[in-house]
Amino acid sequence: MADFGMVDGNEAAARIAHALSEVIAIYPITPASPMGELADSWSQLGKANLWGVVPDVVEMQSEAGAAGAVHGSLQVGALTTTFTASQGLLLMLPNMFKIAGELTPAVIHVAARSVATHALSIFGDHSDVMAARQTGFAMLASTSVQEAQDLALVAHSSTLRSRVPFLHFFDGFRTSHEVGKIELVDHDLMRAIIDEDLIAEHRLRALSPMHPVVRGTAQNPDVFFQAREAANLYHEAVPSIVKAEMDRFGDLTGRRYELYEYVGDPNAERIVVLMGSGAGAARECIAEMTSRGEAVGALIVRLFRPFAVEQFVEAIPATVRSVAVLDRTKEPGAPGEPLYQDVVTALAEKGRPLPVIGGRYGLSSKEFTPPMVRRVLMELDNPEPKNHFTVGITDDVTHTSLDVDPEWHEPADVVRAVFYGLGSDGTVGANKSSVKIIGEHTENYAQGYFVYDSKKSGSRTISHLRFGPRPIDSTYLIGEATFVACHQWTFLDQIDVLELAAPGATFLLNSPFGADEVWNHLPGAIQRSILEKNLDLWVVDAHSIARDVGLGGRVNTVLQTGFFKLSGILPVDDAVSAMKSQIEKTYGKRGEVVVRRNVAAIERALEALQRVQIPASATNELAPITVVPPEAPDFVQRVTAMMIAGRGDLLPVSALPVDGTFPTGTTKWEKRSIAHEIPIWDPEICIDCARCALVCPHAAIRMKVFDKNHLPDGLPSKGATGREWDGMLLTIQVAPDDCTGCGVCVDICPAKSKEVVKHKAINMEPKLDHLEVERQRFERFETIPDPDRRTVKLDTVKGSQLITPLFEFSGACAGCGETPYVKLLSQMVGDRMVVANATGCSSIYGGNLPTTPWTVDAEGRGPAWANSLFEDNAEFGLGMRLAFDAMEQDARLLVTALAPELGQLAVDILDAVQDDEAGVIAQRERVAEMRTALATMDGVLARRLEGVANSLIRSSVWIIGGDGWAYDIGFGGLDHVFASGRNVNILVLDTEVYSNTGGQASKATPRAAVAKFAAGGKPTGKKDLGQIAMSYGNVYVAQVAMGANMTQVVRAFAEAEAHEGVSLIIAYSPCIAHGIEMATQMTHQKEATDSGYWPLFRYDPAREADGEPGLKLDSRKPTIPFKEFAAKEARFAMLARANPSHASELMSRAQQDIDDRWHLYEQMVTIHRTAEYADVEE
């Protein structure tokens, strides 16, 4: 009896890799991270490999580092693997050439993902693996979750036999994250497949002082070439080895694989060739078309490298008259994409002169469906079929695309269920549980695939679940659902939740209204869909039940119960008992009460589910859904709005920029309105401290002062305090639709009512009670002009907050600890700032479409922003500085040359001092005046000066990124930039983990904290990045924590900006990965500083020049023990629960770290370095 399991593609591959490896070097990257995380957690739990040894899983500083460690481990003879994707694979390439060149058996498992080009994308295509096809690695493609496991084993066995290393890949997300029912491979089977003798041979070839050899010589023109050809036989042997391993696997399991699998009519005339998950859609299409008698087929490529020309051509039926090759990648400038070229070459070489067309599909996980395959096959029927086509998009520019008729019906015996939920309501988790229950408790095959939106706060999820009697090949989203569940009532007004409902489908709605009253509350469009599609509507008040049983907003269990009761996939009693045991299994170790409350939710749900009698007609009007207001710019109306509405797939090629350049300031048009409560200002109590505005992570609280004669109607205000604002009014306003309701502002507000202490100057109140009024007020508030920057003390908390932020309404997590710093920066220097942003959270909330938060001031100036990569951000930013400086030099020469014409203006421009706002503004005006003058001047010099004139205005380069970049992957470059002495500012948003990929440990993670890859508590201390930077002597360094000392933060930013050299600010940034209540993040920051865990300091080389010690401590000697701070954060407290004695040991060492560091700093503040660190003029 086969042992079935419910796993996703990552787990399927990782369980083989873990069982067959001794060393695993990892680095997180989406969508491959879960493979590393699983391997790490298995090893943490002591799970042994096939030989009884627990694999050593080591997190490296980058994929380049992981590949180096893999290479070294292989050289000494260990069975070694790694997991990666996208840019990560690219960073491994140099080592891959070496590993293959040295004929070293190894497997790299890749969840294939787009390589960043005009934009980053975390989603799946083959552009990464295609970049590896020159390395000499064999490349084996899996098409499904089952194959991700099976071919992983084939890869491991084949590499040992062939000595050629393997890149085993499957499609990112579509396969890596699809949960499916597969037959599991056990250790016995692995033992039967893996040949121990081959392992022994691998060991014998390894480096050993007992039989020393030299590997990695430098060769010269005399022999390199021949030596390169010497390995040919090994590569040539790979196809037959892989086939033999597949056959052996097939004999033992009954699951037979081919290097090139043909499906379809044996006498087909037209075929498609493709690899990866698209094969699923192709299989379904071919089955349907052949059932109608069409002579079509598909050839599925598994072994892509070496491309076995003979076997490939042999797999094509003799009847075939034309071939379409589908590539999930794009290679601009090539005569065709790689697979296409291989097919053309193979056919030519083998004398099969078939017409071949090639096309692209599915880039960045673009949907690929059976109708698209059908359309491609239809194209082959054309007398002149389109070559180099695209399918799945509309290309109205170069007209490559094929128009697809989307009509498609999935088999009637497959249950197809779609669930709309919020990330925070547990919908996806519940659906994963349902898939597991059905997969494990019935004969049915099951598939779960989950779609998330691009936001980190208030994100929506759509779950696609299929259940059926056969293995499910449908590698695309559900188009017609037999069951639709809407887990949030508010979605009814926002998205068309019934778009996918099939006629007669069941519709389960989480409704605050009972069956007898719900109808009249439904939007007109929903009513019409229910009537037109004859839907069976059921309601349950899941929020009330979840709240009553003590599960807060987690409506998942209630609605999961509803699904099982209504779908009838298994008898309700069986389903309920399976749910209960699943709950016990999943939540049991978290505590009996968790289980009890979820079980109570099931029982309450069973009673509360109500069927709605559908009236004969709709009672509500159709209300048009306005995505963006009519005043939004044209691009936002045409393009951004479509993406916001979830209809970005419909945008044609012409709608998109050709080079990845987008307008800034678009978040303001995406009114997500996700907060349930928003802060409301009470001017009577306010003390003008500006803290609420400063700490707001979403720039949703604004503060302005204005002349009392210009009070906009209906805006509350108070007299502004401070001499410079004498006679002025002050107002504080919330952007009600942009607030996430995080509550950080209220938590920080120090002003309490004298009568009722819970009433502060700013209070969270139900949004719906205030929405209309606050919307109007915010509109009026926005009409108040900013004060003249020259009159504002920008280096003070209050002064900085009077300037409109140029970073607003990002999609960061509610209560994010990073964004307040970024926003503050935009207020202080946003009008002259260029940002180099490392990949990570800040590049995602800063640059993830549909809308982006960097914006412009009233004059249209604002931060210009770009993201290069994860590993190179410091260098990227330095390059920007070099360019500004080079252009300025050019401009100064040109101004000097044109001085006779420009007169005094040239002198003023060249002598301008721009060390304050007035200086910058004056220079900006001079340059504008010069431009006017230049416009009237002839000659090449004037034209050249026009091109570089702006470089004469002080620009501020900010290099921004997280600790994963600064401490790990980008540290080498960062260190080099420290040493450069050039005028760049570096802001490290230190969350102490890789936040964006889900909380993996970095070298910024402190001792004793748990994180992924450090589940047993990080045994080593945090790197002191500030001290490394200080060691150069000419780098300005500040360590700041907004919640601990706001004034110090603002000053540090101002000083960093003023420092004519490298400056580094390390900013403590609480993150949801810390396991804290984010509303209280500022308090956590304060306690981090009070405990000495996060001391505040500024090191200013200018002080050294003045004969004083450069370092100044801005926080007091620790006043509370580390454990008092740590006990309130789950990242530390979790270990104390899980392993108290180990936690206690780590905690005492962590306290020692703090004591030592403080002691060191105390000494450093007394030291004045006398060496001259400033650049020496030559």
Next chain:
Amino acid sequence: MKPDLSTTYLGLGLPHPIVPSASPMTGDLDHLLALEEAGAPAVVLPSLFEEQIEHEAMAIHFGMDFGAESFAEAPGGYLPEMDEYNAGPNDYLGLIHAAKRELDIPVIASLNGTTRGGWTLYAKTLEEVGVDALELNVYFVATDPDMTSEDVERQYLELVSEVRRAVALPLAVKVGPFFSSMANMAKRLVSAGADGLVLFNRFYQPDFDLDTLEVSPNLKLSTPDELRLVLRWMAILDGRIDADLAATTGVHTAEEAIKLILAGADVTMMASALLRNGPDHLRTVVDGLQSWLWTNEYRSVAQARGSLSQLNVPDPGAFERANYMKSLVSYSSDWLTDHPTS
């Protein structure tokens, strides 16, 4: 001959009546061993708080799920799933296991529940791990103006009888003094199944932080002045109800212990004084007790017990309301003396 200090409490024969009561000190094995070394005849462990267990479990649950399944790059959430959370009563049960293994003296567990099911569930669990007796630490602040004292009392009694039905362990009930009729309540608690009463529990009480204007509940260590309330009720209840009586609160020196024994206590319990002075203080108190009994020619604790209870004093009214009035009159104030009125 030295006086016989032995006593019996909840069916446990103890060599003397000075028992360390529930406190942070009894929550740690090293300290328990030190207490045993100092001569503790039994120990009462800190309370297993159902509310806290539930709170922690739900905090772990919500913490692990926070941010999970929301964002494509981090569907698995942001904290690593741990092998074990020691959620639920595991920590506490571990303490009991260790205490039973390492100590020779009886171990009394204490329980504070919030739900009916919780009281009985955890009582059974504690019985299963082999504690020698169970103290129910019952505390309920009735803030609902519609809830009557009768409702409150019924809740106390129902939970005692439910736990009684659930376990065969000797059962003590620790309550506060805030009942309209303490004596009647004590009697009904015993009828409901209590083998002993512990007078009285002390709770966190609200305090205000005048800098932050925040309410900051805390627990201050007791002082000997707090003895009076216990002394009164000990004296009143002795001989009137059929249960063992333990006195806690305000026992700092032998003097308070002696008074409580004279009022009728079978055991007197100490927490604050031990926390202040360390486990060895227990020996001092026992020595003091012995010394007093010997000096005053008592043969045993049993002889002295209850000799000054309300039933056994010539003026029973001294324990009643009149006493309050008298004490006011007899109160002497330096300030009043210095500021005579005309």
